[in-house]
Each structure stands twice: as C-alpha cells, then as structure tokens.
Amino acid sequence: MLDYNPVSGDVTWNSEVIARLSKSETLIFSALLKKLNQFSSKEELIEEGWPNKFVSPNSLAVAIKNIRKVLQETDGAFKIETVHRRGYILHGAADKIQSSMIALQPPCDSSKNKNEINTENKATESSSDEVDEAIIDMAKINAKIIAQENHASYFKKIFVKTLFSLYCVAILSLGIIYFFSSGELYCYQLSEKTKICGVFELNKSKQKSISDDIQKKSGLYLYGYDNNDQDIKVHSVD
Template sequence: MLNYNAVSGDVTWNSEVIARLSKSETLIFAALLKKLNQFSSKEELIEEGWPNKFVSPNSLAVAIKNIRKVLQETDSVFNIETVHRRGYILHGEADKIQFNMIAQQPPYDSSKNKNEINTESKTTESCSDEVNEAIVNMAKVNAKSIVQERHGNYFKKIFIKILFSLYCVALLSLSIIYYFSSGELYCYQLNGKIKICGVFELNKSKQQSIAENIQKKYGLYLYGYDNNDQNIKVYSVN
C-alpha cells in the first residue's frame, strides 16, 4: 500500500517511510496521483509545483527524476511514463493508494465552545487569503520587473550597436579624408583582386592574415588599429 502525506511530503510503502519529498515535488506528485493513469502536461505540472512563479522547464525534469527514484521502491507497482516533449503519465493501481491530506491535529480541548472554534477557523482562512493575495501580487511585480529589465537590456544593446557603427563610420571617414589630403597611404594588392590601404606598413604575415579574414575576395579596403584591443580592423570602401 502506498501511503502519501500531502502535508509533510512523506511517502510510505507497506508501512515503511521510503522518502520525504520537497514542497514542489509534493505538489507535483499530488497532481499526478489525482490524474492516475491519465496524461498530465508539463504546463499543468509546472503550475501545480510552482504556482505563480517563473521557473525553467528543467526544474520539472529534476522533480520528476526525484519522484521516479522514490517510486522505484514500490516494486514497479507505480511508475512514470514520459510523453516526449509534452508531459507525463503516472501508472499504478488506484486501490493501492492511501492519501493523508490533513496534518495531525492537537487533541480536542472540550473547554472551547463552538463559537471560539468557528472564530479561529475564519481568522485562519482570512490570513490564508491575505497571504495568497500577497504572493500573487509579488509574482505580478516580479514579472513586471523582469519585462522591464529585458526591455532595458534590449535598448542598451541597440544603443551600443549604434555607437559602434558611428565609430566605424567616423574612422572610415577620417581615413578617406587623410588619404585625399595627404596621399600618404601604404597600399597592398592581395590575391590579385583585393587592395588594402592604411597609414602604416604591413609585413607579409599580417597581409596574409588580413586576406584570410576578408569575406569578399575582391574590392578596396582600408585598415587601421582598434584603440580598444590593438587589433587590426579592415573596412570596405566599395
């Protein structure tokens, strides 16, 4: 008999405790048991295990893996089937499952009257509703913050790309102006169809390296140093 305590997470097989599941694993296992021998999608199980939270799909795979290890102790009476890229099915015999959904309660105190008990119950329910509402509000705030952060990073990348493009255009323009004003450029003919020009000389190895890195195997190019990393950069003129 599989005895499952949804409050503590204890899983018992034939009166022997075989594991204690984490909070998320407990919720996922409960969802699988409710749909015994039926298909449960990944989205459903993620929502059950981490309600109103953002988690990676890998979190569900890890939880299922841990639950499978526990079910190995049931002599294969219960097992989880993977439906490729869609979800999971818990196979087993319903008459061999015993749920324990309520935690142990303290002994009943006869000195309390029914009005006191009802008041405490309503207070507990009210607090629970407030906590749940606070959790949902926090999830909404976190989701909004994540979206804003993603948008900020996207515009930051666009801004950096624009600045880099302006830098390249400015560098190319200065090189062309220098060329036409002084005419003092070093030019090399590479592979017959590629011509490169710059304000400093290049040895044979650097010429060969530039020729290998140019994607178009023809045309006129200007070369120069990048101030950031001192690497030679090449820009197409035509």
C-alpha cells in the first residue's frame, strides 16, 4: 500500500517510510496521483510544483527523476512514463493508494437553541443594509484583483513557453554545430532516402524507434540527447 503525507512529504510503502520528498516534489507527486493513469502536461506540473514562480524547465525533469527513484521501492507497482516532449503519466492501481490528507472542517456548535438563533437574527437585521454595502464594495475589489492576477498569469505562461522554445532551439543548434565540427559521426541508412547521423552508436532497437518517430520521411537527420529528457532527439538538416 502506497501512503504519502502532503504536509511532511513522507512517502510510505507497506507501512515503511521509503523517502521524504521536497515541497515541490510533493506537490508534483500529488498532482500525478490526482490524475493516476492519465496524462499530465509539463506546463501543468510546473504550475503545480512552483505556483506563481518562474523556474527553468530542467527543474521539473530533476523532480520527476527523484520521484522515479522513490517509486522504484514499490516493486514496480507504480512508475512514471515520459510522453515525448509533452509530459508524464503516473501508472499504478488506485486501490493501492492511501492518502494521509485529512480534510478539516469547522466543528458544529449544537448548543444554540432556536431562541438564541432568533435573537441573533434580529440583531443582524438592524445592520444588514450596512453589511450589504460593505460586501458589494469588497466584491468589486476582489473582482479587480482577480482580473489583474489572471492577466499577469496569462503573460507569465506565454513567457515561460517562449523561453522554453528558445532553450530547445539553442540546444539543437549547438548539437548541429558540434556534429559538423567533430567529424566523428555514426550514420545509419534507415531506408533508401532516409539517413540519420550522430556522435554515438545506435542499436537496432533505437534505430527502429527513430525510424517510427520520423515516419519514413526522406532526408538527412541528426540525433542526440539534450539535458532535459532521456529520449533521443531527432532534427532534420535538409
């Protein structure tokens, strides 16, 4: 049975504490558990792990790596799948999860009788007009604050996506420059009109994976890794 404490970050497997996650890792793990066996995008997990903060995309990759190490202690009952360039999926059985999160509710005061309630209602009615006006003013202020926050959040998300795209382009560009300057390339002819090259060797399984990824398109392609993901990246040079 997998148990986690969203306050302390402790993760327990079969009544034994196996790890203590950081605050961001705990928030990301909670988000993955809420969407168990469903897709969670990178943008969504970054927003969950670091709300209203700007972090590099690599921060999410590091957090996922640490959570994966913890889930290795569950004997394969839970594991995280990487969806290429998009996000992650936490696989596992819902009946093997026992959350320690307790929903606290205010106690109900049953000592008041009907006469006391009626007395309070009469006292409240005398000042109801002033209260209504105060509520309306407060609602207007809250509406303005929410509108400003939504506006700032929208531009923040656009900025993060733009920065991430520029980061990926920079990594691929540096890879292309290195590929052509080193002169030591491993090349494979996937088909009559399709060729791939890179600085490390590929086994037949990875060659087939790349071939399926580019869907038999013709031309010359370069392959390699970036520091954000464990998947091989492929880039056309034609």
